[in-house]
Every structure is written in structure tokens, then in C-alpha cells.
Amino acid sequence: MVGTQSTDIERKIGFAIERMPAFPRSVQRVLELTRDINCRPKDLVGVIEKDPVMTMRILKVINSAYYALPTRIASVSQSVVYLGINTIKSLSLSVAAAGMLPNSNLAGFDTRRYLIHSLATAGVARQLCMSVGHEDNDAGDSYVVGLLHDFGKVVFSQSFAADFRKALALSAEEGIPLHEAERRLIGIDHAQVGAMLVAKWTFPAAIVECIRDHHTSGVASSVLRDSLLVADQICRGLTKEDIPVDWEGRSPDGTTRFGDNMASIIDKLGNLKKIIDEARDFAQVEHSK
Amino acid sequence: MKIRFWGVRGSIPSPGPKTVRYGGNTTCIEVRSDAGELIIIDAGTGIAALSQNLLAEMPVNAHVFITHTHWDHIHGLPFFLPFFVPGNKVKLYGAFDLITGQGVQQVMEVQMQYSYFPIREAELRAAIDYHTLEIGESVEFGDVLVKSTLMNHPVTDFGYRVESNGKSMFFSGDHEPWYNIYDPEDEGYAEFQEMIDLKQSVLDDFVREVDLLVIDCSYTTAEYPSKRGWGHGTFAGAMALARRVGAKKLVCTHHEPTRSDDELERVFAEALEQQPGADGGPEIVLSREGLEIEI
Ligand SMILES: [Zn+2]
Ligand SMILES: [Zn+2]
Numbered sequence: 001m002v003g004t005q006s007t008d009i010e011r012k013i014g015f016a017i018e019r020m021p022a023f024p025r026s027v028q029r030v031l032e033l034t035r036d037i038n039c040r041p042k043d044l045v046g047v048i049e050k051d052p053v054m055t056m057r058i059l060k061v062i063n064s065a066y067y068a069l070p071t072r073i074a075s076v077s078q079s080v081v082y083l084g085i086n087t088i089k090s091l092s093l094s095v096a097a098a099g100m101l102p103n104s105n106l107a108g109f110d111t112r113r114y115l116i117h118s119l120a121t122a123g124v125a126r127q128l129c130m131s132v133g134h135e136d137n138d139a140g141d142s143y144v145v146g147l148l149h150d151f152g153k154v155v156f157s158q159s160f161a162a163d164f165r166k167a168l169a170l171s172a173e174e175g176i177p178l179h180e181a182e183r184r185l186i187g188i189d190h191a192q193v194g195a196m197l198v199a200k201w202t203f204p205a206a207i208v209e210c211i212r213d214h215h216t217s218g219v220a221s222s223v224l225r226d227s228l229l230v231a232d233q234i235c236r237g238l239t240k241e242d243i244p245v246d247w248e249g250r251s252p253d254g255t256t257r258f259g260d261n262m263a264s265i266i267d268k269l270g271n272l273k274k275i276i277d278e279a280r281d282f283a284q285v286e287h288s289k
Numbered sequence: 290m291k292i293r294f295w296g297v298r299g300s301i302p303s304p305g306p307k308t309v310r311y312g313g314n315t316t317c318i319e320v321r322s323d324a325g326e327l328i329i330i331d332a333g334t335g336i337a338a339l340s341q342n343l344l345a346e347m348p349v350n351a352h353v354f355i356t357h358t359h360w361d362h363i364h365g366l367p368f369f370l371p372f373f374v375p376g377n378k379v380k381l382y383g384a385f386d387l388i389t390g391q392g393v394q395q396v397m398e399v400q401m402q403y404s405y406f407p408i409r410e411a412e413l414r415a416a417i418d419y420h421t422l423e424i425g426e427s428v429e430f431g432d433v434l435v436k437s438t439l440m441n442h443p444v445t446d447f448g449y450r451v452e453s454n455g456k457s458m459f460f461s462g463d464h465e466p467w468y469n470i471y472d473p474e475d476e477g478y479a480e481f482q483e484m485i486d487l488k489q490s491v492l493d494d495f496v497r498e499v500d501l502l503v504i505d506c507s508y509t510t511a512e513y514p515s516k517r518g519w520g521h522g523t524f525a526g527a528m529a530l531a532r533r534v535g536a537k538k539l540v541c542t543h544h545e546p547t548r549s550d551d552e553l554e555r556v557f558a559e560a561l562e563q564q565p566g567a568d569g570g571p572e573i574v575l576s577r578e579g580l581e582i583e584i
Contacts, residue, residue, distance in 0.1 A: 041470035041518065042477070061387060077477055081467060081484045083387065085518065086443035090388045140480065 009188055010196055016159040017056065017197060021099040023115055025282055026051035030096045034089055041085040048092050049076040050282050052118055052147050052154065057095045058088060059144075060201040072204050075140040101154070107164040109157035112283045114150065117235055119279035122146030124231035127269055128258050129223055137223040145210050145228050148198065152190025153178075155197070160186055179215045191215050217253075226254025234266060235276070290456045291321045291583050292501060296335020297576040299463070299507050299521070299543035300361050307549035312578025314338065315361040316543065318460060318503065322453040326431040329353045330449055330460050332396075335578065336365035348376035352430060355383035355396055356462025357446035363396045367406045377415035382428065382435075384445040385421050392421030422447065438495045440464040441488075442520040450495060456584045458501040463543060465505075465520045466530075497534045500584040503576065504530065506541035509556050510563070524560035531571045537584075542576035 021027070029047040033039040048054045055076055062079045063072055073079045080088055101111050125146035129139040156164040163186045171181040179189035195212030206224055213219040214228055229252035259265035266272055296314035304313035315333025322328070327343075329336065329351055343349050349371050356362055371377040383393030391398075397417075401410045410417075420428065424447075427436045433453045440446040442463045450459045467485035471478040496502060507521035524541055531539035544553055557575050566573075574580075 042472075042475065045470065045477075077470070077481055078484055080470060081481070081488055082439065083445070084441055084443055084520070085470065086520075087387055087445070094388075 009186075009193070010200075012159055013155045013193055013197065014200065016155055017060070019098060020053055020154070020158055021101050022051050022053040022057075022095050023111065023283070024100040024103075025284075026054055027096045027100045030054070030092045034093055039089075041080060044085065044089060044092065045077050045080060048088070049143075049147075050119055052115070052151050053101070054092055054095050055144070055147060056151065056197070056201075058091050059203070061091055063201045063203065072202060074138075074144050074204055074207060078140065101158075107157040107161040108168060109153065109164065111154070111157070114153060115283040116276075116279045118147050118150055119282060120235040120276050121149065121228070121231045123275035123279065124234055124269065124272065125227040127271070127275070128227040128230055128265075131258060131268065132223055141204070141207055141224055142227045142231075144203075145207055145224060146231055148194060149211050149214050149228055149232065150190060150194065151197065151211075152193030155193050156182065156186065156190060177215065189215065221254045221257070223257065226252070226257050229253070230255055230258060230262075230265065234262070234269075234272070290323065290451070290453050290458065290500075291581065292458055292503075293319045293321075293339075293582075294335070294540075294542070294576050294578060294580045295319060295339040296331075296333040296365070297542045297544055297578060297580075298333075298361075298546055299505070300546050302334045303546040307551075310550040310577065311544060311553055311575065313546075314578060315364070316356075317365060320451050320458065322431060322433045324432040324453075326433045326453070327351045328433065328435065328451055330451075331356055331362045331462070332366040332369065333361050333363075334365040334368075337368040338578075340368065340370040343371055347371065347374055348378070350378045351380070352428075352433075352435075353379060353381050354435065354447075354449050355381065355393060356440075356449065356460065357384065357442055357444050358386065358396055359442075359444060359463065362462070363400065366396060367400050367408070372413045372415050372417065373408075375414040378418070379415050380418040380420060382420045382422055384437075384447050385423070386445060392419060394419040394421075436495070438492065440492075441467050446520075448492075448495070450499065457499045458503065458584065459496045459499045460503040461505050461522075463505050463507075463520055465518075465522055466526050468517065493530070493534050496530070496536065498536070499534070500537045501540065501582060502527075502531050502534075502536040502538065502571070503540045503542055505543040507543050507545055509560065524557065525564050528560065528564045528566070528573060531573065532566055536571045538582070539571045539573045540576045540580070540582070541573065544576075 026047050033044050058076060058079055059073060103112050122143045125142040126139045129137050129142035167181040167185045171178040179191060182189040191212055191214050195208050198211060199208045210224050210228055233252055259268055296317040298313055298315050302313050302315055314335035316331040317333045317335030317339055318330040319339055320328040327349060351371060371379055381393055385392055397410045400406055422437050424439050436450045437447040440448045440462055446462045448461045450457060467488050469481050471481050504527035505522045506524045506527045508516055508523045510523050510525045513523050527541055
């Protein structure tokens with residue numbers, strides 16, 4: 001990638017995120033919840049942490065350089081511990097005030113499908129991480145990585161709509177992975193863009209690298225990386241009604257960490273259907289009249 | 290080090306016959322180091338009476354630390370007389386406000402506007418300096434070291450530990466001990482509990498073996514459940530903290546504005562009775578206007 005192009009893109013995406021609206025359901029719920037003086041903090045956290053845009057924006061403000069916290073904050077509930085629910089409420093309201101992401105936009109990108117995939121991947125990645133015990137593995141990090149790993153696509157769809165539309169078409173026509181099409185047409189892929197954003201907001205290095213490398217092979221294995229890759233694979237094609245079973249023969253490298261094969265891992269997960277139903281439910285809401 | 294309380298009331302000034310013994314002014318604490326450095330923590334209405342007292346020793350060099358920007362901790366600031374007299378030096382310290390994106394100078398700019406106060410900040414005659422503190426930042430001047438730590442309140446709130454000549458005092462500002470926002474059966478419960486236990490242990494270490502602990506004790510244990518999330522603590526919580534960290538003395542403050550002197554004494558006696566301490570534990574008293582403590 002050319003240096004000047006990279007800074008130009010960086011500036012553009014940094015700018016884009018400031019005014020990016022959140023997803024319809026979370027905007028509605030945040031407005032509803034914050035109208036109630038007795039709203040339960042856990043309900044508000046539950047809404048915010050399901051929305052990649054709100055999560056990003058809150059973690060961005062909290063990790064900003066001018067407000068150095070003793071530790072890097074990587075989850076919404078952790079930010080509640082440090083800054084209190086009232087501050088989080090105020091931040092979520094300011095995101096809600098920016099409006100809602102449309103279900104599809106100029107790039108022809110299906111935001112609802114994106115949200116279902118991200119939410120389900122986050123839920124499954126957390127579950128996988130917990131299944132291997134959590135001495136050094138933070139299930140919260142797995143969740144955030146799952147939620148944000150494809151965030152670069154939302155940035156593309158909002159700020160590079162024309163090129164991203166072409167990339168989506170190219171990937172479909174030639175049957176090549178989307179990230180390859182993005183590199184060809186935009187010069188950078190969504191994994192790099194997502195990593196760029198979280199790096200700028202000083203997320204822990206492990207999270208930055210994990211997002212950056214999620215389409216790169218031959219990278220050293222870790223629970224965080226493997227939980228994302230396996231969850232990402234499990235949650236492909238979730239717009240169909242049934243839980244997909246077309247991952248046969250496409251197990252990521254780190255699969256064995258969690259079970260003998262994909263089928264047994266899914267068996268062990270047990271509540272996969274529940275995670276997916278919740279994700280669908282969250283993304284299903286129509287725009288309010 | 291000498292500490293004097295000029296305002297001990299929470300939320301709103303509450304003068305009247307029922308509060309004459311403990312006082313109706315809002316939070317303001319004066320701290321003097323052995324070498325004579327002047328530290329003022331919070332600028333509730335108590336600071337007006339304090340500043341009358343300072344007239345006799347002008348020019349003054351005051352270090353004013355603001356715990357947080359709620360009215361009851363800043364609304365005496367425009368009446369701090371040293372601001373109006375040339376030759377005085379006032380340095381104001383406080384947190385950065387995440388929501389407004391402003392530093393501590395906002396406590397002056399917001400109040401000293403045409404609609405709210407007849408004098409603008411620019412018209413003040415003293416040399417005024419602002420120091421927006423980062424979380425955990427310490428400042429040193431003369432024989433004094435002031436350390437800050439992040440507390441739990443609906444707005445960013447710093448607790449300050451003042452150390453000088455081998456002695457130390459800590460004031461919490463407004464503070465509600467961290468509590469779990471999840472119910473025990475929720476998935477997020479254990480993880481959240483781990484985080485708040487860690488936060489609490491950091492605070493415990495921060496105030497360990499302090500000579501004087503001054504803590505927000507707005508509520509009784511019975512009142513607390515209906516006030517959860519409002520950002521204030523209880524007598525019982527403060528007593529437990531003082532004993533746990535080996536503080537020498539605890540002063541309970543930020544009294545409820547509706548609490549009469551008699552009521553205050555009654556709930557305080559009841560709290561002491563409900564949490565009897567072991568021998569050799571900290572001395573525990575109520576704050577009141579005019580209370581002076583030397584450590
Ligand atoms: Zn207060
Ligand atoms: Zn307050």
C-alpha cells in the first residue's frame with residue numbers, strides 16, 4: 001500500500017466514523033431506555049454492546065489519549081465500571097442523535113445481514129473462548145473482536161460507496177473473497193481498515209492484530225484469533241432460516257483447540273441457535289414510522 | 290496538617306433552625322500544610338465564609354481542587370473573594386469532562402456568564418491558573434503532594450489524597466461504592482464483579498492507612514436501595530472502608546439536605562450501633578461546619 005494513500009484513507013475513515021449513525025434497533029432502544037429515569041444499567045449496556053457503531057464510538061471516547069485510563073478499555077461493561085452508567089448513557093444518546101444506518105445503502109450493502117453476522121460471531125467467539133477456560137483469555141476481547149472484525153465493511157459502505165459496490169460485484173462475479181476485491185479496487189481491505197480504527201483508539205494490541213489478520217493465513221495461533229476464525233466460519237451465511245452446515249472441509253487452522261471438528265464444536269456450543277436467534281431478533285426491526 | 294470544614298451538606302444549601310449545629314453550606318474543605326500551603330477541596334457555598342476568613346491574610350496563594358462539577362461542589366466559586374483582588378494567586382485543579390470535552394476551566398466559564406453572574410472570568414484580578422488533571426495524576430507544590438483517583442459518580446469525580454510532612458488525608462468527593470449492574474443469574478455477573486472488585490481494591494490501596502478519611506455518607510443502609518445509582522455512599526460502607534484500610538479517623542460528610550441535626554445524630558448513632566468496630570479501630574465522627582482537625 002502506498003504511504004500517502006494510506007494516510008488519505010485513514011483521514012477519510014477517521015472522519016467517517018465521527019458521523020456514522022448506529023443501527024435502527026439500538027437507536028430506538030437507547031432513546032426509549034434513556035427516557036426512563038429508572039432505566040436499568042444492564043439493559044442499556046445490553047443494547048449498546050450489540051451495536052458495533054455504538055460500541056466503537058464509546059470505546060473510542062473512553063480510550064482517547066486525553067483521558068488516559070490505567071488500563072485500555074475493551075468492553076462496554078468495563079467502561080461502565082470506570083466512567084459510570086450516566087456518562088455511558090450520555091455518550092450513547094449522542095450516537096443515537098446522529099440518526100440510523102439504512103438497511104441498505106448506495107453501495108448495495110446489506111447492513112442487516114452484516115449485523116446478524118457480527119453479533120452471532122461475537123456471541124459464538126465469546127462462547128468458544130470460555131469453553132477453553134479463561135486464565136489468560138478474556139472472553140470480553142473475543143466478543144469485541146467478533147463484533148468489530150468486519151466493521152471496515154460498514155466504513156466502506158458509508159464512505160467509499162461506489163468502489164465498495166464494485167468490489168461486492170467483483171467478488172460475486174469472479175467468485176473471489178471480498179477482501180481481495182476490496183484490495184484491488186480500493187487499495188486496502190476491510191480487515192486493515194477495522195484494525196486501523198481500533199489501533200487509532202489504542203485498543204489492546206492483540207485486538208488490533210486479530211482484526212487486521214482475520215483474512216491472512218499463516219499467522220501465529222492464539223485463543224483470541226482462533227475463537228474469531230472458528231466463530232466467523234460457523235456464522236457464515238446466516239440470513240437463511242437454518243443454521244448453516246456448509247462449513248465441511250473449511251475448518252480454520254485453530255479448530256482443534258475447541259473440539260475434534262466443526263460438527264463436534266457446534267454440538268458442544270449447544271446454544272448456537274439461541275445466539276443466532278437473538279442476533280436476528282436484534283437486527284430484524286423495521287424503521288419506525 | 291490542619292483540616293477545617295466550611296461546608297458539609299450535600300446537594301443544596303440548607304440553612305435554617307434545624308441545621309444550625311452541623312451547618313447548611315455545601316461542600317468545602319480547607320487544608321493547611323505545616324509550611325502553610327493552602328489547599329481548598331471543593332467550592333460549595335462553604336467557600337464564601339472561608340474567603341471572608343482569607344481577607345486578613347492576603348495576598349493568598351490558593352490551590353483549589355474540584356472533585357466534580359455538580360453544582361453543590363462549585364456554586365460558591367464566583368464568591369471566592371481572592372479572585373477579585375490583584376496579587377492573589379489561585380490555581381484550579383479538576384478533571385477533564387468527557388461529555389463536554391472541556392477541562393476544569395468550564396466550572397468558571399459556565400457560571401460566570403452574563404445571565405448568571407455580573408462579572409466575567411476575564412475581569413477577575415487575581416492570577417488564575419487552570420490545571421486539568423489526568424486520571425491518577427499527582428501534583429506537588431511546597432511541602433504538599435496531592436494524588437487523584439477516579440471515583441464512582443454520575444459525572445467524572447476525583448478523590449484527592451493530600452500528603453504532607455508524613456501525614457495524609459483523603460476526600461472522596463461524591464462517591465457510591467461500585468455495585469454490580471447484573472443480577473447473580475445473568476451471564477455478565479461474574480465478569481462485572483471481577484472488574485469492580487479490582488476497582489475497589491485499587492481504591493483501598495490508594496487510601497490505605499490514611500490519617501484522615503473524609504467520605505460521602507449521604508444515606509443510611511435502609512435508605513440506600515431506593516437511591517442506588519444516584520452516586521452516593523452510606524455510613525456503613527464508609528465505616529467498613531475506614532476499618533478495612535486502617536484509617537486513623539473517619540469523618541462522615543455530604544449530609545442529606547433534608548436531614549435535621551437531631552435526625553443526623555440519630556442515624557449516625559444507629560449506624561455506629563449496627564456496625565460495631567473492633568478495639569483500636571478508627572475514630573468516627575460527623576462532619577460539621579467549623580470542625581477542625583489536626584493530624
Ligand atoms: Zn454532592
Ligand atoms: Zn455530585
